[in-house]
Amino acid sequence: MIGDATLYRNIGQLLTMNPLAQNQKDAFAMIPRAFLIVDQGRVASIGSAHEEPSRWTGPVVDCGGCLISPGLVDAHTHLLYSGHRADEVAMRAKGKTYLEILNAGGGILSTVQKTRQASDEELTYLLQQRLACALQHGSTTVEVKTGYDLTVSGEYRMLQLLRSVQNTAPTRLVSTCLAAHAVPEEYRGQSAEYLAWLAQELLPKIGDLADFVDIFCEPGVFSVEESRSYLTAAQALGFKVKLHVDELADGHGAQLAAWLGAVSADHCAMTGQAGISAMAQAGTTAVLLPGTAGYLHHGGMPPARSMIEANLSVAIGSDGNPGSSPTEALSMLMPWAASWLNLLPEEVWAGVTIMGARALALDDRGALVPGKLADFVIWDTDDYCYPCYHYGVNLVKEVYVGGQRAM
Numbered sequence: 001m002i003g004d005a006t007l008y009r010n011i012g013q014l015l016t017m018n019p020l021a022q023n024q025k026d027a028f029a030m031i032p033r034a035f036l037i038v039d040q041g042r043v044a045s046i047g048s049a050h051e052e053p054s055r056w057t058g059p060v061v062d063c064g065g066c067l068i069s070p071g072l073v074d075a076h077t078h079l080l081y082s083g084h085r086a087d088e089v090a091m092r093a094k095g096k097t098y099l100e101i102l103n104a105g106g107g108i109l110s111t112v113q114k115t116r117q118a119s120d121e122e123l124t125y126l127l128q129q130r131l132a133c134a135l136q137h138g139s140t141t142v143e144v145k146t147g148y149d150l151t152v153s154g155e156y157r158m159l160q161l162l163r164s165v166q167n168t169a170p171t172r173l174v175s176t177c178l179a180a181h182a183v184p185e186e187y188r189g190q191s192a193e194y195l196a197w198l199a200q201e202l203l204p205k206i207g208d209l210a211d212f213v214d215i216f217c218e219p220g221v222f223s224v225e226e227s228r229s230y231l232t233a234a235q236a237l238g239f240k241v242k243l244h245v246d247e248l249a250d251g252h253g254a255q256l257a258a259w260l261g262a263v264s265a266d267h268c269a270m271t272g273q274a275g276i277s278a279m280a281q282a283g284t285t286a287v288l289l290p291g292t293a294g295y296l297h298h299g300g301m302p303p304a305r306s307m308i309e310a311n312l313s314v315a316i317g318s319d320g321n322p323g324s325s326p327t328e329a330l331s332m333l334m335p336w337a338a339s340w341l342n343l344l345p346e347e348v349w350a351g352v353t354i355m356g357a358r359a360l361a362l363d364d365r366g367a368l369v370p371g372k373l374a375d376f377v378i379w380d381t382d383d384y385c386y387p388c389y390h391y392g393v394n395l396v397k398e399v400y401v402g403g404q405r406a407m
């Protein structure tokens, strides 16, 4: 027995994943009929039931033959906002496109208005509620972006709120500065001037309030050249970078992500073969957001199969946000990731665990092998294919963060 370690026994399937995986093809690993020992918040030991310690005097949890997976790592959300946009359902049904709604003052800009007016207390409460919902659905690490204020002082306020929630929420939070989410009303038609303002006034002040700096690189929003100079300035200040690219058109954002050595390029719905090859060479992880592509129904699903064939690391994110993917539950998207992206269950699991961690440059989670954080989920099934199959209901039974029962 190790210290006051806990033995989890009678595990039907233990998804350990392979932290040394080069890419999706060798990322999945599973032990049938397994045990797991957790000590001081980390995984101490794993193995087959027949190797289980026979004289165990510490605490024991009987897992009832259920599936255990690493806690899900949601590498892409925008959960810090006020207000909702349920009115856009009807607008889309009448044929309005994403960019048409944006240009009419709806979309991101309407959320910006409500978020600017919201108090610190309201925004903190809303984010805590959403993180609790994410946790109930199995996400133990959630990346959250700013980007619904779009002023220097307001974006700084959002980063401070993320940090304060990070210190109190049971969910582990990764903070990303996405002040370059959209061009604010005040800078309409002046995207380069807006970015120059951010680069001069905001980026140097962020310090350790953000783990990443991100930009919405898309034709009609921020161009490749504008994104290159903004993110180069961020890198010069020591920030790791990630980008929204090629969501609505192949604007060669993926090539820019590779050129910058970005940790991840996200969306990639329209990324072509040249972008895929560039990302594979640079080791940039693709974060695919099938919920958004499906919800907006604008045609393009990311070329996930081509990416995996090209040896890319592919994460699956929820893109939780009030417009194009109103959800906190990454696990609810697993059947759609499988179906819409033509992924095997093994590939989906890699995408929501180890590859999600890779997309956040975190090597201490997303796998259940000795030394990793004891963040894990007990599922109401004994078959890892089941959460990629049964949709629309929550299959999570229990969630542990750092070895502590979180729900």
Ligand SMILES: [Zn+2]
Pocket (backbone or CB within 6 Å): 076, 077, 078, 244, 319
């Ligand atoms: Zn996004």
